Amino acid sequence: MSYQTIAIAGFIYMLSMPVYIVYILTKSKKIGYAATGILSAGAGIHTYGFVQRFKEMYEINQSFLRSIPVTNLYESLVFFVLCLVTGYLLIEWKYRKKSLGVLVSIIAGITISLTELLGISKEVQPLVPALKSNWLLAHVTLSFVSYAAFGISFITALLHIITETENKKSFKYIFSTVLMGLMFFMFASAVIDTATASNPKTVRMFHSTLGNPSLLVSILSWISLIAIATVCWKYGDLIKRILYGFKIDAQFLEDITYKAIAFGFPVFTIGGLVFGAIWADQAWGRYWGWDPKETWSLITWFVYAFYLHSKFIRGWRGTKISMIAVFGFLVTIFTYLGVNLFLSGLHSYGSM
Amino acid sequence: MLRLNRLNEKVWNFFASVDLAVALFIVISIGAAAGTIIPQQVEPEATIRFFSKFLPLSISMNVYEIVSLLDLNNVYHSWWFTFLLFMFALNLIVCSIDRLPLLIKSFKTPPRMIESQSLEKMPGKHEVELSSSHKLLDKLTNILKRRGYSIFTFNGNKNIQIHCRKWSKTRLAVYLTHLSILIILSGALIGTFFGFRGSMNIIEGTGSNIALSDDGRPIYLPFEIVCDRFEVEFYENSAVPKAYRSYVRLIENGQTVKIKGKENFIIEVNQPLTYRGITFYQATYGFQPAGHAEFRFTFFDKSGKEYKINSHFEEKFKIPESSVTASVIDFSPALGVDEQGKLFNMDTNMINPAVLVEFEHSGKKSHQWILARIPESWDTPFGKLKFNELWGAQFTGLQIRRDPGVPLIYTGSILLCIGLFICLFLKPSTYFIELKDDKISFFYPSSKGAIIMEKEIDKIIQELKGEKDK
Numbered sequence: 001m002s003y004q005t006i007a008i009a010g011f012i013y014m015l016s017m018p019v020y021i022v023y024i025l026t027k028s029k030k031i032g033y034a035a036t037g038i039l040s041a042g043a044g045i046h047t048y049g050f051v052q053r054f055k056e057m058y059e060i061n062q063s064f065l066r067s068i069p070v071t072n073l074y075e076s077l078v079f080f081v082l083c084l085v086t087g088y089l090l091i092e093w094k095y096r097k098k099s100l101g102v103l104v105s106i107i108a109g110i111t112i113s114l115t116e117l118l119g120i121s122k123e124v125q126p127l128v129p130a131l132k133s134n135w136l137l138a139h140v141t142l143s144f145v146s147y148a149a150f151g152i153s154f155i156t157a158l159l160h161i162i163t164e165t166e167n168k169k170s171f172k173y174i175f176s177t178v179l180m181g182l183m184f185f186m187f188a189s190a191v192i193d194t195a196t197a198s199n200p201k202t203v204r205m206f207h208s209t210l211g212n213p214s215l216l217v218s219i220l221s222w223i224s225l226i227a228i229a230t231v232c233w234k235y236g237d238l239i240k241r242i243l244y245g246f247k248i249d250a251q252f253l254e255d256i257t258y259k260a261i262a263f264g265f266p267v268f269t270i271g272g273l274v275f276g277a278i279w280a281d282q283a284w285g286r287y288w289g290w291d292p293k294e295t296w297s298l299i300t301w302f303v304y305a306f307y308l309h310s311k312f313i314r315g316w317r318g319t320k321i322s323m324i325a326v327f328g329f330l331v332t333i334f335t336y337l338g339v340n341l342f343l344s345g346l347h348s349y350g351s352m
Numbered sequence: 353m354l355r356l357n358r359l360n361e362k363v364w365n366f367f368a369s370v371d372l373a374v375a376l377f378i379v380i381s382i383g384a385a386a387g388t389i390i391p392q393q394v395e396p397e398a399t400i401r402f403f404s405k406f407l408p409l410s411i412s413m414n415v416y417e418i419v420s421l422l423d424l425n426n427v428y429h430s431w432w433f434t435f436l437l438f439m440f441a442l443n444l445i446v447c448s449i450d451r452l453p454l455l456i457k458s459f460k461t462p463p464r465m466i467e468s469q470s471l472e473k474m475p476g477k478h479e480v481e482l483s484s485s486h487k488l489l490d491k492l493t494n495i496l497k498r499r500g501y502s503i504f505t506f507n508g509n510k511n512i513q514i515h516c517r518k519w520s521k522t523r524l525a526v527y528l529t530h531l532s533i534l535i536i537l538s539g540a541l542i543g544t545f546f547g548f549r550g551s552m553n554i555i556e557g558t559g560s561n562i563a564l565s566d567d568g569r570p571i572y573l574p575f576e577i578v579c580d581r582f583e584v585e586f587y588e589n590s591a592v593p594k595a596y597r598s599y600v601r602l603i604e605n606g607q608t609v610k611i612k613g614k615e616n617f618i619i620e621v622n623q624p625l626t627y628r629g630i631t632f633y634q635a636t637y638g639f640q641p642a643g644h645a646e647f648r649f650t651f652f653d654k655s656g657k658e659y660k661i662n663s664h665f666e667e668k669f670k671i672p673e674s675s676v677t678a679s680v681i682d683f684s685p686a687l688g689v690d691e692q693g694k695l696f697n698m699d700t701n702m703i704n705p706a707v708l709v710e711f712e713h714s715g716k717k718s719h720q721w722i723l724a725r726i727p728e729s730w731d732t733p734f735g736k737l738k739f740n741e742l743w744g745a746q747f748t749g750l751q752i753r754r755d756p757g758v759p760l761i762y763t764g765s766i767l768l769c770i771g772l773f774i775c776l777f778l779k780p781s782t783y784f785i786e787l788k789d790d791k792i793s794f795f796y797p798s799s800k801g802a803i804i805m806e807k808e809i810d811k812i813i814q815e816l817k818g819e820k821d822k
Contacts, residue, residue, distance in 0.1 A: 126587045129595050129621035129634075266772040274765040283622050285633040285751040286549065287761055288540070290428040292388040299385055302377040308776075309377075313370040343388055 002056055002069075003122040005049030006078055010112030012042035013085065014191060017105040024099050024242055032098050036089070039105060043085045050082060056124045070140040071131055073340060074120045079141070080336075081108045083148035091152065091256065099246045103155040103180075106187045113190035117205045118341075135279035142271020147332055149264030150304075153257045154329035157322035160253035163240035164319050168233065172323050177236050179326070181229030185209075189221070254318075257325050258311065265304045272297050292343040296335035303328040367446035376440050383436065387427030390419065399425050441537050444530045452527055463515050465506040471513075471784055476796035478809050482816070489787060495815045499808075512787040522778045529771035532764045539760030547755035551635065554579040555642045557744040559603065563752050571752075573630065575604035580616070582748045584637060584702060591686075591703050595620065596637055598748040602627055619750065629754050636749030639685050639700045645744035647680050647707060652736040668712075675714070676734045682708035683742060687723060695721070702746065707739050781805065792816075 016038040023031040050069060057067040069075040088104040091097075115122065158176050165173040189209040196208045204211060209221035243249075276297070281287040288294060307324040310316040366372060391402050399419060403412035423430030482488065489505075489512060496503050501516040550563035550571045559578030563571040581599040586592065597620040602609035609615065611627065619625050624633045649661040651672055663669040668679045686699035687706035698704070706723040711734060722739040723729045730738045783796040783805065794809045 126590070126592055126594065129593060132595070133622040262776040266769065266776055269772055270769045274769060277761070277765065281758065281761075282624060283633070284635075285624065285631060285753040286755075287758070290384075290387065290392075295384045295388050299381040302381045306374055306377045309370055309374060314374075339388070 002049050002053035005052055009042045009046035013105050014109040020101040046082050060126050065134050065137055068137050074115050074122050077111055077115050080144045080147055081111045083145050084151050087148050106183050110186050110190050113194050116194050130283055139275040139279055142267055146264040146268035149260045150329050150332045153260035153325045156253045156256040157325035160322040161319045162236045164250050177233040178229045181232035185225045185228050292339045296339050300331050300335050303331050368450035372443050380436050383433055390424050393426055448527050448530050463504050465513055471795045474795045474797050478794040480813055481791050514785040517782050519778045519780045522774050522780050525771045525774035532767035535760050535764035539757035543755040543757030549753045551751050553747045553749050555747045556582045575602050577602055579748050582746050631753050633751040635751040638747055640747045641745040647742055648740040650738040671734050677712045678709050680707045681710045
């Protein structure tokens with residue numbers, strides 16, 4: 001089954017994370033190649049799983065365009081990871097700089113394990129009539145390509161803030177380092193959660209750590225979360241030194257953040273907003289209806305429009321606008337996951 | 353008078369400012385987000401219930417007062433949200449009027465030679481020395497022209513200065529983007545004032561020319577829409593609908609309407625029907641048996657000959673070429689069997705339609721369930737009786753809309769995409785070259801995009817060297 005293949009790919013993504021860490025600590029070229037090799041292998045297996053899933057869907061739907069696996073929450077999460085990893089590998093190849101791989105593999109790992117931990121159905125489901133449209137392909141794939149671009153801008157913006165903020169007591173520094181610590185913790189927790197999952201139905205996010213039935217484990221987990229966040233906060237300048245060692249400077253991080261957003265923003269406008277509106281117009285008889293998904297897409301669009309305007313017109317530089325990029329991706333995550341989990345609406349195919 | 357002018361200027365600058373745009377981005381976002389969390393367009397009780405989930409009841413009542421005062425339970429149609437969108441439009445207009453003429457003027461004014469000292473102060477610089485300067489200027493000019501630059505050359509005392517510009521007109525794209533948003537907003541405005549939205553439920557076999565608008569008013573259509581047939585296909589062994597469609601006709605002044613020679617139309621999800629600016633969308637369906645509902649059977653006699661039989665509920669019909677009479681005495685849209693083997697109705701959708709037929713043969717009565725989807729159940733002691741369908745027992749739920757603003761929305765959307773792509777992918781690039789003896793110096797006015805600029809300059813230098821070798 002395709003979801004087993006994709007789970008293996010997810011495992012390999014997780015595996016590449018420690019290898020990337022060893023690489024940035026040792027600066028050994030061989031380990032660097034190994035890290036890239038592992039991540040690429042994950043992407044290769046993932047692509048195979050994607051094709052496998054396509055075949056499974058084709059058997060049910062008998063239509064080429066409607067069998068691209070981007071039709072429910074599971075498939076879209078997985079597609080997001082594929083875009084993110086592929087996009088990152090392209091950047092790595094183009095700029096010959098590997099150290100962003102740690103955070104990319106963390107996001108990929110967390111996302112794939114979310115599909116296990118949120119109890120999302122992974123079965124191939126027949127398409128409901130509303131989804132039988134060629135706009136599905138254009139709307140959903142382009143949306144997720146842009147989300148992946150925003151994901152990359154998030155990583156570089158976060159690193160930019162951490163490396164460029166001198167004052168350790170400033171809000172942006174505390175916020176970004178704690179966020180990074182939280183990502184490390186979530187990654188570790190997701191690995192343990194998935195590894196100890198005996199019955200898929202009882203599995204929950206953080207069930208083996210923060211939400212552990214044993215009070216002791218739970219308290220220890222909270223302590224380690226705080227400890228990880230504090231370590232990230234305390235040794236932020238170490239990250240700066242390491243990145244400088246790899247010739248990754250503020251200019252580079254700022255450039256990539258901008259480029260990812262400059263690519264993602266028009267793609268999001270076309271795929272997410274315009275194609276979405278055209279499809280809604282044909283399927284539901286209105287191009288815009290303030291459905292929670294639509295509203296939050298607009299908010300996402302505003303945040304990135306804010307980023308571009310502050311950069312070009314107001315001439316903001318440095319970590320100030322990187323904060324907008326970080327915030328933009330958090331809003332993107334909410335648009336994508338939060339709306340499906342917490343708010344109800346017409347985009348309920350994405351629900352569990 | 354002077355004071356009034358100053359005030360005017362202040363107001364103008366306020367509406368032209370990016371700060372206002374950014375503030376509006378933030379305020380509109382927060383308002384819109386509030387609308388996704390607080391239940392919209394519901395009864396007061398539902399709002400209070402929502403707040404009482406995390407607040408004590410008495411406070412929830414007070415919160416409701418605030419909510420209804422600020423229209424927070426109808427954010428997107430509230431006066432303040434409309435006002436914000438209006439401000440947004442005004443901001444776009446004023447800011448464009450404020451800046452566009454300056455930009456156009458800058459295209460028209462020819463550049464002037466720049467002092468060498470100011471060139472030296474620019475953040476980016478790249479110098480090369482070439483051994484022979486023979487016809488260097490001509491070669492350089494050719495290369496730059498070939499690479500798509502418009503160039504301006506100035507002869508100084510000891511030096512030659514060249515200004516190179518590429519894609520400088522793409523600066524206009526920002527205004528195209530702004531204009532497209534205004535077009536979209538005006539399309540929305542036209543839709544609100546001159547359009548309508550509503551829904552209508554039509555039972556199979558009937559027609560209607562009245563729709564119900566979203567706020568409960570009747571809308572009279574200038575023609576009637578008749579649903580001849582409605583069908584749902586389900587995925588095998590599942591209650592998940594695969595497709596549902598209405599077979600409709602339109603009747604205007606007593607005549608059946610023909611569009612492109614066709615008079616029977618199919619409306620499906622994602623395949624709407626438009627006539628006279630009014631578009632019909634397949635939205636829902638449901639089970640609602642009407643008086644004219646008809647059970648449709650096919651009877652096969654022993655030689656395999658087919659007879660069509662239509663009958664109403666509890667209406668007796670004859671089994672062909674026999675003295676047997678039959679009638680339908682019960683119907684189930686989704687017949688199922690529970691764990692004890694009892695029959696029950698699983699669903700109101702026609703997932704597994706079945707009829708209970710009572711046969712009467714020389715005074716003796718017998719009963720049998722006949723299921724449309726199970727061929728084994730068609731065999732009766734009196735021959736094979738296939739239950740085809742119950743016609744006239746479902747309604748099709750159509751969404752209707754008239755929106756003259758839609759063409760503007762589409763135009764605006766296309767322009768928005770074009771504008772954004774030009775803005776973000778075709779960056780204007782400007783730089784300056786100074787020729788002094790054998791030395792060529794490149795200067796670029798901003799450090800932004802320095803990497804790309806360096807690459808471009810490298811290519812130019814290489815071409816220059818390559819040309820020399822020939």
